[in-house]
Amino acid sequence: MEGMLPKEYGYVALVLVFYCFLNFWMAAQVGMARKKYKVFYPTLYASESDNKDAKLFNCVQRGHQNSLEMMPMFFMLMIVGGLRHPCACASLGVLYTVSRFFYFKGYSTGDPQKRLKIGKYGFLAILGLMICTISFGVGLLRGGEPRALF
């Protein structure tokens, strides 16, 4: 099987694991924010009426939660699109991971607008991954055409 996969699919796998580390790092940041702003389990979002730091905490929490919401799409597009375009997908995956880091950093300043300053490039990466996956699907249906060059 492995002999059948493009060798460069290995980069796709490594970038996927790299994203897992970012995800755990974000979870740890939320854990620290829980302690700092005194928001205890099982509460997910703090309420403005109970906690003066609610907005600050919720910005940290949403930075992580929004990343979790995008994660399945990111993983799926990497796994499938990477079968045809491993190098392009691995590169887009690095772009996505880096811009998610800045999305989270921006969001956790407490000003939701700042999440998109660099974080918006993550959406560009997703768009690129979607194109790779469409190209994989169309190429497979057409059959026999030469592999794309990137």
Add this chain to the structure above:
Amino acid sequence: MEGMLPKEYGYVALVLVFYCFLNFWMAAQVGMARKKYKVFYPTLYASESDNKDAKLFNCVQRGHQNSLEMMPMFFMLMIVGGLRHPCACASLGVLYTVSRFFYFKGYSTGDPQKRLKIGKYGFLAILGLMICTISFGVGLLRGGEPRALF
């Protein structure tokens, strides 16, 4: 590698991307509902005590969030089950995507009951995808048996 995958796996990939578009459309609907009902970031769910339209907004939000919760399972079953039953999985994927659209439309009327009127067929699609994935797993373990005919 691509020569090893059933040609029809291309349909699976295209349906997966198709679902991504639905997902972005739902996210955009939530974004518009945020403006209409004045629910600002980072708030995820509006509170009845702050906002008279809380229930309406929360129905739109839950329509999207519930779809996000099902998404990883849908993606995984398509990716794995489709290796053996690409046409069945692609068809079930279309059924799932269409019924998720109606789930969301039903939920965003503000009456949670309406989400299931057409939306319930999505669960049927997931059940079908689970059967395809079990069939893939069992077929692989048995080895050498002829490919199923659908």
Add this chain to the structure above:
Amino acid sequence: MEGMLPKEYGYVALVLVFYCFLNFWMAAQVGMARKKYKVFYPTLYASESDNKDAKLFNCVQRGHQNSLEMMPMFFMLMIVGGLRHPCACASLGVLYTVSRFFYFKGYSTGDPQKRLKIGKYGFLAILGLMICTISFGVGLLRGGEPRALF
């Protein structure tokens, strides 16, 4: 294609479907808790000021939601890592599924601390799956090396 996958990848597929059943069981538990503690759709988390059982309900809900948050990572690592280490990944997948059951059971006692008593082994399983996926990626990039023995 199926002839190219390690036969034991069938176990990976079956464990993935097994997890889907656990997920539906958790969703059903939350549905029952909704009735018992009178938390109606579209409310996701009960508010302490409206409902004296809010904490109990929220513990059940978080037990499920946290499992949903981990699910994409679990699925992706199983799908990719399992290509090289199907038996190790399938075993880790069983460990993960069983410890998620106890995570949920522990959380739904209403004491968040209890979620980790057995549930913590799920994180060990994820760590193992990450190592398998890294090994898959590195092995593919190096090429031609003999398959690992587990």
